[in-house]
Amino acid sequence: MNTVIETHSHTVASGHFTRDTITDLARAAKEKGIRLLAITDHSPSIPGSATENYFRGLKYCEKRRYGVDLLYGTEADVLDCKGTLGMSDEVLAEMQIVIVSQHPPCFRPSDAEANTAALVNAVRSGRVDIVGHPDDEKYPLDAEALVVACKQFGTAIEMNNASLAPNGYRGNAKMRDAELLRLCKEKRVYVSLGSDSHGAAHIGDFSNAVALIRECSFPEELIVNTSIPLFRTLLEPHRAVRMQYLKK
Numbered sequence: 001m002n003t004v005i006e007t008h009s010h011t012v013a014s015g016h017f018t019r020d021t022i023t024d025l026a027r028a029a030k031e032k033g034i035r036l037l038a039i040t041d042h043s044p045s046i047p048g049s050a051t052e053n054y055f056r057g058l059k060y061c062e063k064r065r066y067g068v069d070l071l072y073g074t075e076a077d078v079l080d081c082k083g084t085l086g087m088s089d090e091v092l093a094e095m096q097i098v099i100v101s102q103h104p105p106c107f108r109p110s111d112a113e114a115n116t117a118a119l120v121n122a123v124r125s126g127r128v129d130i131v132g133h134p135d136d137e138k139y140p141l142d143a144e145a146l147v148v149a150c151k152q153f154g155t156a157i158e159m160n161n162a163s164l165a166p167n168g169y170r171g172n173a174k175m176r177d178a179e180l181l182r183l184c185k186e187k188r189v190y191v192s193l194g195s196d197s198h199g200a201a202h203i204g205d206f207s208n209a210v211a212l213i214r215e216c217s218f219p220e221e222l223i224v225n226t227s228i229p230l231f232r233t234l235l236e237p238h239r240a241v242r243m244q245y246l247k248k
C-alpha cells in the first residue's frame with residue numbers, strides 16, 4: 001500500500017512530548033516518502049497547547065517545505081455531549097483539516113451513551129474531517145452509531161498507529177479498531193491512518209495500523225492515505241461548513 005499522506009501529527013506547539021517544529025516534521029515526512037503532511041496540533045482546550053493566536057498565524061506559513069505539501073489544522077477536543085469543539089468557530093474556519101478526539105483533561109470518560117453522543121454530535125456538525133483514535137478503552141463507545149454518522153457526513157474513522165503500538169496507552173485498542181474496520185467495510189466508510197507522532201520520530205509510520213488492516217482484509221480503496229486528490233475532495237465539504245458557521 002502506497003501511503004503518501006500523514007493525517008495526524010504534533011509539533012512543539014502541542015506543549016508535550018516534543019520540541020520538534022513544523023520544519024522538522026516536514027523534513028522527516030520527505031525522508032519517509034510522505035507527500036502531504038497534516039500538522040494537527042492540539043486545540044487550545046488542552047492544557048499547555050498553543051493559543052488561538054498561534055493557530056490564526058498558520059495561514060502565513062509556507063504551504064510546502066522540502067517538497068512536501070502541508071495542511072495546517074488541529075486535533076480538536078470534544079468538550080461535551082453536544083459535540084462542542086475546543087476551538088472558536090472563527091479559528092476553526094481557518095483550519096485546513098480538523099480531527100475530533102476525546103482526551104481525559106477535556107472530556108471525562110463516561111458511559112457509552114455520553115461518549116458516543118459527544119463524537120456523533122461533533123460529526124453531525126459537518127465540520128469534522130476525521131474522528132481521532134475512537135479506540136480508547138477508557139471511552140466505551142457505540143461503534144455502529146459513530147460509523148453511521150461518519151457515513152452520513154463523509155467523515156473518516158482513524159486507525160491510530162500509536163494506539164495500536166505494543167503497550168499502547170489506550171488499552172486494548174485492537175479489539176475496538178477491528179470492530180470499527182468491520183463496520184466501515186460493511187457501510188463503505190473511509191478510514192484514515194494516522195501516526196499521531198509527537199515530533200518527527202514516527203511521521204509516516206503506519207505499521208501497526210496496516211498490520212490490522214491486512215488482518216481484517218479491509219479494502220484499500222477506502223483508505224484515504226493513498227490518494228491526495230481523494231483526500232482533498234473529502235476535506236472540502238467540511239471546510240465549507242466551518243466557513244458557513246461564521247455567517248450564522
Ligand SMILES: [Zn+2]
Binds near residue numbers: 075132133
Ligand atoms: Zn489525541
Ligand SMILES: [Zn+2]
Binds near residue numbers: 009010075196
Ligand atoms: Zn494526536
